[in-house]
Amino acid sequence: MKKLKLFLFVSISLSILMSCQEDIDDSITNVNELADQNAIKDFIWKGLNIFYVYKSDSPDLADNRFETTPEYVDFLSSIDSPVDFFYSLLAEQDRFSFIVTDFVTLEQNLQGISLSNGMKFGLVRFTNTETVFGYVRYIVPGSPADVAGIERGVIFNRIDGVTFTPTTDFNLLLSQPSYTIGLAEFQGDNLVALDQEISLNKIQLTENPILEHNVLDVDGQKVGYLMYNNFRSNFNSELNSVFANFSAEGITDLVLDLRYNSGGSIETAKDLSSMITGQFSGEVFARQIYNENFEPTELVFDNQISTDEPINSLNLSRVYVLTTTSSASASELVINALNPYINVIQIGTNTAGKFEGSVTLYDSPDFGREDVSLEHTYAIQPLILKIANKEGFTGFFDGLEPDIQQREIFSQLGVLGDPQETLLNVALREISPGFERPAFQEKQSISPGVLIGESQMNAPAFQRMYIDLNAVPSRK
Structure with missing residues (x-):
């Protein structure tokens, strides 16, 4: 986690040179370094002191921590870097609060805008071996990876000639604006490198979280399928239109695919849950x-x-929900919040275990975006709430356990939305027990290996669940 935090800091620091600095002062590229460092740390401390959900577990954030102003100023000066200062204030159990040095990049990322080649993948280590490989989960339509012809299921085991091992510095390899992947394939139980490489460049992409939606005929029943990869409020109208189509088609069941969805807006999670149901309007979500x-x-x-x-x-x-360990925060919220109301059949593997929500705090009089300080571009994204369902269930650090265990089979990933794809097929056989089972599942029901990383892991919005500051209640 420390390595990921470090990479997040470094990568976003570099982006300052390419983004909002020109809007502040074209002649200044090191605005954060020239700013009053204690003033930045004062903003950080005050924001956490007011909003941080684990404030009681961080003694340095107590209201009575400092008896005099000079004592407080000395405390601010005790750590030079605002980034180090922020992380020094976090509680031990906090895995998700973070600070950015360029809030414009954060805002774009929360809207689905990022520098990306469009190849979304997982990194896997075979159990009890030194073998590490990447597998392509899906491709963003129209992206460089799409143009290069990469598809779901492609296996690769090296970047720029560096063969993956358990100690590979993926932060370094993946941070480059362009890189070349070396392909591999499974031959029996072995992973074999191929003499084929594909070069990929990153561009600014806007990813629509609605990757796939269709209506399937399952033994005469109409079943809706939705592959939804992030809870982004700027796509709510499109999401609502998908459900209008499902309603018009008269679907009797829905398979909601959240296997790669790391979270997003709490409000959008509530809206999606209301689209699935509708009969509980006004009741506690x-x-x-x-x-x-x-x-x-x-x-x-x-x-x-x-x-x-x-x-x-x-x-x-x-509703049938497909999950993996990459399903986090707002994805888990939908499952947890719907559980007291309807039958949620979870298929896949345990989710990530993220039940806290965060908010973006800026250096402004009310911590909002308006009247933000022009002296620097820092913002903080602290956890400010825990979220529970109407029965009070929360605190699932180990994730939500599926009703039906089924891992993806890396050598046979299949096509998303295809009734023969492993996880979707399990759901369809639950809906209609006589539905055809793929032949390869008879031979290999689980895949060896553990997920050690994924393409989005260094993005600011990765595994975040957030609300707008305006939605936070007034202080007591």
């Missing part, structure tokens, strides 16, 4: 629990999205 400065709040099932469009609801009494 989830409870948000803050630190001692704020009263807990309740979220309720809604009948409108953020644009005031009526929600297209399916009124389902059950």
Whole structure:
């Protein structure tokens, strides 16, 4: 985790040279270094002191920590770097709060905009071996990876000639604006390198989180399938349109594919859950629990999205959700919040175990985006709440356990949305027990190996669940 935090800091620092600095002062490229460092740390301390959900577990954030102003100033000066200062204040159990040196890059990432080649992949180590490989999960349409002809299921075991091992510095390899992957394939139980390489360049991409949606005929039943890869509020209208189509088609069941969805907007998670149901409008969706400065709040099932469009609801009494260890935060919220109301059949592997929500805090009088300081470009994204379902269930550090265990088979990933794809096929056989099972599943029911990384792991929004500052209740 420390290595990932370091890479996040370094990569976003480098992006300052290419982004918002020109808007502040074309002649200054080291604005953060020239700024008053203690003033930045003062903003950090005050933001955490007010909002941080684990404030009570961080003694240096206590209201009575400093008796005099000089003592507080000495404390601010005790650590030079604002980044190091921020992380020194976090509680031990906090795996997800972070700081950025360029808040414009963070804002873009939360909207699905990033520098990317469009190849979304996982990194796997075979159990009890030194063999490490990457497998392509999906490709962003229209991206450089798409143009290069890369497809889901492609296996690679090296970047720029560096063969993967358990000690490979993936942060270094993946941070480059361009790189070349070396392909490999499974031959029996062995991974064999191929004499084929593909070069990829990163460009600024906007990824639509709705990757795939269709209606399947399953033994005469209409089943909706939705591959949804992030909870991004700027795509809520498109998501609502997908459910309008599902409703018009008269689907009787829904398979919601969240296997690679690392989270996003709490509001969008609520809207998606309201689209799946609809019969619980006004009832408690989830409870948000803050630190001692704020009263807990309740979220309720809604009948409108953020644009005031009526929600297209399916009124389902059950839903099938596909998960992996990459399913995090807002993905887990949908499962947890729906569980008390309808039958949620979870298929796959345990989720990530992320039940806290965060908010972006800026250096401004009210910590909002308006009137932000022009002296620097730091922002912090601290955890400010824990979220529980209406029955109070939260704290699932080990993730949510599936009802039906099924791993992806790396040598036979299949096509997303195809009824023969491993995880989807399991769901369809639950819906219709006589539905055809893929032949290769008879031979290999699980895949060896453990996930050690993925393409999004260094993105600012990775495994984040967040709310808008305006949604935070007034301080006591």
